[in-house]
Amino acid sequence: MKNNIPPFPDYYEALELPFGATTEAIRASFRRIAKICHPDVPTTGSESKFLHLYNAYRILSSTKRKSYDESFKKYRAVEFIRDEINKSSPLVLPPSRISFSTGILELAKRGLMRKGFRTKDRRKITGINHDIIITVKEREMFRRIIATIPLTVRIVCQVCMGGDLHCPACDGAGSYKSSRNLRVEFPPTTLQDRRIFEFDLSKFRPDSYTHFKKKSLRVMIHISKKISLAV
Ligand SMILES: [Zn+2]
Known part of the structure; x- marks a missing residue:
């Protein structure tokens, strides 16, 4: 069902803001997130994330915002109905x-796969108390x-x-x-x-x-x- 709806860019989510946020909040959010995801920033920088963020900022701080907001509300309405339907069926x-919480290879490297080594003992050493995440x-x-x-x-x-x-x-x-x-x-x-x-x-x-x-x-x-x- 999800595939019937064309992808719609959620610029509010990109800016980590709710629908209807003020222009000031949009500018502040853009600056804050850009400092993290700008492509020049080592480790956290990402060109695709930054472009999406920049697009979000550009649209929401221009005269295009009005028509974007109209589409956003329509899209949200469709999404809301879809979620209501989905709630009744399991995901x-x-x-x-x-x-698997710890790969066998990883355990073997640490010498924990030796014969006679029990799962209980492995758990004590690794501190991992579950099999699956x-x-x-x-x-x-x-x-x-x-x-x-x-x-x-x-x-x-x-x-x-x-x-x-x-x-x-x-x-x-x-x-x-x-x-x-x-x-x-x-x-x-x-x-x-x-x-x-x-x-x-x-x-x-x-x-x-x-x-x-x-x-x-x-x-x-x-x-x-x-x-x-x-x-
Ligand atoms: Zn047989």
């Missing part, structure tokens, strides 16, 4: 919002959120049921590694930044042949407050 997060944008916080988390599983060989050392299907291993998606749903209003949810994975087994590698999964919520200056 399915894209895979990019789900990340799910990023939710601030404006999505009060929606019903669905996340699909890929997890490693062991599946008992269906041919020999794990009982034949000469089984051709599993080469005698009795089971094989695979992955299954864990679908978790967060009701609205339960989400808070840094809140950790623990899931008992035995409740999510799709059948009695499939075993999750872990007993439980700890998911940390990250509420992203980043304001994007991009169009």
Whole structure:
């Protein structure tokens, strides 16, 4: 549905101001943000951000503001209706919002993947007490959120049921590694930044042949407050 609406540049958001801000506030905001994102500024400088900011400033401080404001209100009205419709349906997060808290490679570098090292001990050393981080944008916080988390599983060989050392299907291993998606749903209003949810994975087994590698999964919520200056 979102794709039916042509992109509309939010100049107020670019200037970190509410609709209807005064010309003075617009000028002050432009100066303040330009000091951060001007392309000449090391690390925080960005040509695209600055151009968008400059465009915002140029339009909102000129006679073009009147017609921009009219379009803005129309666009907002459409967006408001769209949000009302969306509220009733859950938001399915894209895979990019789900990340494993510590990569295996990173742990290996620190010598924490040695045999016999338990997850519990690794946690004590790294101070990381969760397996997965799910990023939710601030404006999505009060929606019903669905996340699909890929997890490693062991599946008992269906041919020999794990009982034949000469089984051709599993080469005698009795089971094989695979992955299954864990679908978790967060009701609205339960989400808070840094809140950790623990899931008992035995409740999510799709059948009695499939075993999750872990007993439980700890998911940390990250509420992203980043304001994007991009169009
Ligand atoms: Zn087998």
